Amino acid sequence: MSAGARQDAARDFPPGPEPDIIRASAPSLSNHRTVNHHRIAVIDFGGQYAHLIATKIRRRGVLAEIRQPEDPVEAFLPYRGIVISGSPSLASHGEDSAYTKEIYDLDVPILGFCFGHQEIAKHYGGTVVHGGREWGRALLHVLETEHPLFAGLDPVEQVWMSHYDSVTALGPGFRELGYTVTGGGDEHRFAAIGSDVHRRYGFQFHPEVDDTLHGEEMIANFVLRVCGCRPTWSMEAYLDTIVDRVREQVGDRSVFLLASGGVDSTVAAVILGRALGPERLHLLHIDNGLMRLDESAQVLKMFAELRLDRNLHFVDASEDFLRALEGVTDPEEKRRRIGNTFVEVFQREARRLGIERHLLGQGTIYPDTIETGGTRRADTIKTHHNRVPVIERMIAEGRVVEPLAELYKVEVRELGRKLGLPDEAIHRHPFPGPGLGVRLLCSDGREDRAGLAGAEEALPAVAARFGLRALALPIRSVGVKADLRAYEHPVLLTGEAPWERILEAVSAITKTVPGINRCVLNLSGEHPRRARVLPAGVTRARLETLRRADAVVMDALRRFGLDRRVWQCPTVLVPLALDDADGETVVVRPVRSERAMTATPVDLPPEVLRHLRDELLALEGVGAVALDVTSKPPGTIEWE
Numbered sequence: 001m002s003a004g005a006r007q008d009a010a011r012d013f014p015p016g017p018e019p020d021i022i023r024a025s026a027p028s029l030s031n032h033r034t035v036n037h038h039r040i041a042v043i044d045f046g047g048q049y050a051h052l053i054a055t056k057i058r059r060r061g062v063l064a065e066i067r068q069p070e071d072p073v074e075a076f077l078p079y080r081g082i083v084i085s086g087s088p089s090l091a092s093h094g095e096d097s098a099y100t101k102e103i104y105d106l107d108v109p110i111l112g113f114c115f116g117h118q119e120i121a122k123h124y125g126g127t128v129v130h131g132g133r134e135w136g137r138a139l140l141h142v143l144e145t146e147h148p149l150f151a152g153l154d155p156v157e158q159v160w161m162s163h164y165d166s167v168t169a170l171g172p173g174f175r176e177l178g179y180t181v182t183g184g185g186d187e188h189r190f191a192a193i194g195s196d197v198h199r200r201y202g203f204q205f206h207p208e209v210d211d212t213l214h215g216e217e218m219i220a221n222f223v224l225r226v227c228g229c230r231p232t233w234s235m236e237a238y239l240d241t242i243v244d245r246v247r248e249q250v251g252d253r254s255v256f257l258l259a260s261g262g263v264d265s266t267v268a269a270v271i272l273g274r275a276l277g278p279e280r281l282h283l284l285h286i287d288n289g290l291m292r293l294d295e296s297a298q299v300l301k302m303f304a305e306l307r308l309d310r311n312l313h314f315v316d317a318s319e320d321f322l323r324a325l326e327g328v329t330d331p332e333e334k335r336r337r338i339g340n341t342f343v344e345v346f347q348r349e350a351r352r353l354g355i356e357r358h359l360l361g362q363g364t365i366y367p368d369t370i371e372t373g374g375t376r377r378a379d380t381i382k383t384h385h386n387r388v389p390v391i392e393r394m395i396a397e398g399r400v401v402e403p404l405a406e407l408y409k410v411e412v413r414e415l416g417r418k419l420g421l422p423d424e425a426i427h428r429h430p431f432p433g434p435g436l437g438v439r440l441l442c443s444d445g446r447e448d449r450a451g452l453a454g455a456e457e458a459l460p461a462v463a464a465r466f467g468l469r470a471l472a473l474p475i476r477s478v479g480v481k482a483d484l485r486a487y488e489h490p491v492l493l494t495g496e497a498p499w500e501r502i503l504e505a506v507s508a509i510t511k512t513v514p515g516i517n518r519c520v521l522n523l524s525g526e527h528p529r530r531a532r533v534l535p536a537g538v539t540r541a542r543l544e545t546l547r548r549a550d551a552v553v554m555d556a557l558r559r560f561g562l563d564r565r566v567w568q569c570p571t572v573l574v575p576l577a578l579d580d581a582d583g584e585t586v587v588v589r590p591v592r593s594e595r596a597m598t599a600t601p602v603d604l605p606p607e608v609l610r611h612l613r614d615e616l617l618a619l620e621g622v623g624a625v626a627l628d629v630t631s632k633p634p635g636t637i638e639w640e
């Protein structure tokens with residue numbers, strides 16, 4: 001479309017708000033009292049990362065708001081630019097193609113990522129096919145380094161890929177702005193495309209994830225240079241917005257908050273205290289029996305130090321949780337039961353204290369919602385404990401207060417700092433609500449060989465290319481591939497290879513070997529001939545073994561000064577015995593991340609690995625030790 005035609009198209013629409021500076025209105029994020037902000041719309045097609053795009057834009061001082069694909073075109077008039085997110089849908093198959101296409105008639109720049117990139121290519125006469133999939137890191141070769149989208153960036157940039165479909169031809173007016181080269185040396189065309197006439201652009205990669213090293217700059221270039229937005233939004237302004245919203249929602253009622261001691265619920269507690277006053281805030285800390293060594297005692301001490309203990313209640317409900325988990329092996333069923341037990345215990349305590357009419361407070365953050373499939377299109381990767389059906393019902397009835405539900409961990413920490421929380425509270429490693437429950441894999445003792453035959457055939461040759469030996473394991477763990485839940489097998493790798501080479505091997509294996517979503521590196525000795533599955537449930541004895549293993553790992557990270565470099569480090573007990581060993585296998589999973597939506601494994605120094613191996617093998621019930629070397633995607637941070 002020519003610039004003139006674009007303007008005609010824009011004139012066809014009813015007059016919108018004044019196009020330059022828009023007066024923000026409730027209940028959007030723009031509900032800050034005095035400032036008028038330039039805004040960007042992020043269309044959420046259900047990719048894992050739509051909200052992440054909004055966050056990255058806000059971090060650059062521009063207000064970004066999530067919009068749905070079927071919102072009427074008028075809803076898009078207040079924005080100076082539009083970003084179209086990725087999606088689990090396939091553009092090649094025409095999936096999810098019934099969205100508001102009139103956005104393409106608007107006279108504002110549009111940038112699409114992954115599915116959004118493919119939709120833009122298609123709309124303007126290009127071709128998208130099913131194939132050419134890539135996962136993980138790739139190198140983007142920028143063909144037009146002068147283009148405003150790539151201002152200040154290198155000619156070759158590390159980017160992050162997660163797709164099945166690819167653009168193979170462009171329509172009139174579009175040109176290729178960059179192509180990618182992946183680990184094995186394969187070239188993928190049209191990784192970045194654009195038309196300055198239409199002001200439409202697309203990236204096959206995900207600039208919003210932290211593994212696209214300068215992705216935030218690319219997004220900022222679009223927002224500030226291409227759309228011309230003025231950066232006026234800030235976290236302080238947002239804090240005022242949250243406090244206002246809490247007051248509005250709660251009215252003259254009170255809140256009963258589930259407080260695990262993690263940074264999310266602790267920041268939520270401080271905000272609720274600020275909004276409502278200490279009298280109207282009750283905290284409940286539940287020991288679910290799935291906590292770390294001495295965790296509850298430390299949490300109660302921390303609340304006292306933060307002076308959040310005026311209405312602090314504590315209950316040891318470990319019996320309830322163990323009973324609910326008896327005989328359950330399926331990961332999603334375990335999550336549901338843990339979530340439901342939280343609600344039952346909470347309701348029982350509320351009745352006992354005579355405060356059952358209080359609203360339920362939770363420190364839910366955005367990834368909890370998106371991974372539970374909580375936006376209309378997102379696939380359920382894993383059900384988070386604060387998103388089980390009973391809670392969803394309470395949310396629908398307006399009985400749940402979640403002040404942080406739009407934020408990521410890194411933003412929660414920033415808020416925590418602004419609220420004056422001490423460093424130890426802010427920098428505690430994230431610990432999942434279901435605790436060790438999702439790190440204690442269970443089995444009925446039978447080998448789980450679903451989809452393993454193809455893997456076993458293809459695996460040895462791929463691993464040998466990297467000088468490694470590989471054994472596909474007859475159990476499964478949760479992962480995420482191209483925005484969809486993957487429940488697939490891990491592979492145990494044995495051999496000496498440089499770290500980068502190991503990562504290349506993992507990338508090649510998870511990409512090309514069917515049914516594999518994770519790789520672990522054998523730390524305990526010879527390559528095993530086989531792995532035996534042991535019958536194992538959630539028992540006090542196994543929890544005790546895992547608790548001690550977790551304490552060994554966390555102590556080691558502190559002792560070697562690695563607890564900041566490592567963002568989170570689950571320790572997982574897997575009911576597998578290698579060869580003739582008696583004990584189970586402990587997997588250590590140190591990752592680097594910022595928002596938990598993506599993660600990369602951490603290369604621990606050899607002396608730390610030796611220390612971990614020796615200390616863990618010395619524990620009763622442990623027969624083997626392995627290091628998880630998988631990025632997210634394709635493996636999630638937790639194993640269940």
Ligand code: XMP
Nearest residue numbers: 383384385430431432433434596636637638
């Ligand atoms: P995954 O395993 O999905 O985890 O990559 C992403 C982040 O979320 C944490 N996690 C949870 N946190 N309730 C929580 O409060 C849950 O049910 C839950 N499941 C995972 C996980 O530890 C990581 O930081």
